[in-house]
Amino acid sequence: MTALATAPAATAGDDDIVAIPLRRPWRWVGAVAVLAFAAAFAMSILTNPNLDFAAIGAFLLDPRILEGVGLTLLITAIAMVVSTLLAIVIAAMRLSTNPVLSSVAWVYVWAFRGTPLLVQIVLWGYLGLLYEQISIGIPFTGIVFWQADTNALISALTAGLLALTLNQAAYSSEIVRAGMLSVDEGQREAAYSLGMSPLYTFRRILLPQAMRVIIPPMGNETISMLKNTSLLSVIAVLELYTQASVISSQNLKQVELLIVASLWYLLMTSVLSIPQYYLERRFGRGSSRNLPPTPSSGSAPHSPPAGPGRNRLP
Template identity: 80%
Template sequence: MPGGRPGNPAYQQPLTTEDDVISVPLRRPWRWISAIAVLALLASFIYVVATNPNLDFATIGEFIFDARILEGVWLTLVITVVSMVVSTILSIIIAAMRLASNPVLSSVAWFYVWAFRGTPVLVQIVLWGYLGLLFDKITLGVPFTDVVFWQMDTNSLVTPFVAGLLALTLNQAAYSSEIVRAGMMSVDEGQREAAYSLGMSPLYTFRRVLLPQAMRVIIPPMGNELISMLKNTSLLSVIAVMELYTQASVISSTNLKQVELLLVVSIWYLFMTSVLSVPQYYLERRYGRGSSRNLPKTPWQRVRAAMDRRKPGPQPAPPTEIVSVVA
């Protein structure tokens, strides 16, 4: 009977046959070669940039926290948040109109999406900025009559900041409404029928049944739209809104350090997009709880798990030697 260790008389070699399969780990030399090649290219790029005599790193460090740059960063964030919040509300209304059985509502919503998606956002920004050329005054009164309750000069009401907000918000609402509509259509039709059978109104069904289930589909592309909105604020420089890119352009026009100021702007945009990606990640996890049995670990959970593995745990008891004796 086999047992014990090789030095024990009762030990027997395990039985083997010619049909046994010997597993050999698969070697992948090209994986290491490609990784080394990529690291070499990355190191060479960093070296070329770091040793470039035409790049003034002192200027980058001087203006990275300049008061004007920080003011532009703050205004960029304000425009992004306000435009995204308002456009999201509008997109839900437009998506509901597109899905409505009323032909007038669906047609108006379709025309809105068609018009704002079919024209460049830069053209829309310029049109809103030059609104005073089309209408001298904005009035509020009874249509088709001379009765006026309130009026104001257009240029005083629609400032460059307001024009930028209107352009970005209305344009983004058209794109976001299609994302919301796609999310609504991804929900099984039986959910709507079940809600109607319980006596729920279409609006209540949309708000309490369809929209929460569609958020799993809506959140990822809406996060991309948020980042796109952040970067599109740089287009407001054409109407002299003093956001981040406009502030950097004004500074570079005086010290002629265009490349350095562009790098400053790029650093800030990368930082802001990284920060805005964090809530998107956790929102995706929250609304994706019902689609996966086990959610992937967050970066913080992975760090904690790695630290726990490195901690010395209780040592197992030494194995006892079992010797079988042949009678």
């Protein structure tokens, strides 16, 4: 043991093999070609006489555009929060051993995923053509406790929220269900052996562990929801795209207003991506040595420091 402890460290000698990286010149050729194409495209945009950059700058902070941005964020927040809560319920129904609950949940997912979102938005917008009035009472008795005009009750904004929320709940429920199935079955059996109820097991045992699988696709769904709000223009909800369309119809600056809307969408999606990074790191702790990167830590994944028993690389 003493000889091993006092033995000098091995030093590089003439017989050591020196690894020489393989040269890949075509990588640099490809990189130069891509940069040249990107520079040519950017130059064609910047020097295009058909683009009015002054109009883009003037309408970027226009009060109507800012109102559209605020409404877009509000619709996204409400639709995602409500649809996520509904998705958890639907996923629990899909995983239930009750055939009625699982069948109803399956039909819901099948119906809302099988029809285009644009069609659903228009149907909710024209709900007054199908039901002139909405009432609550006892069926087949004529007893009505509450009644209201459908068009007065369900405005364009309400119809858009219903369409986006119910459609998103169908997709999110499958994400939640996949997360539930990713948890080892022994976790459920252990919880039941301790006397926990199925609901308590779902809420406190399965769901927290499934969040590691749920968070990444749910972040993508949030960004998709933000962009899907532009579809509400068909029922005249004054979100960002609708406001840009209204302004462009007045001054005939269609391309410039589309660029303004695109810049705002890019900014909002970039901001929404930041919480996703931190949520992935939070729920990924204990499951992986390489946690997802954050905007402040750069693109390289963060690895925990090497401790006893873990090899350190030079």
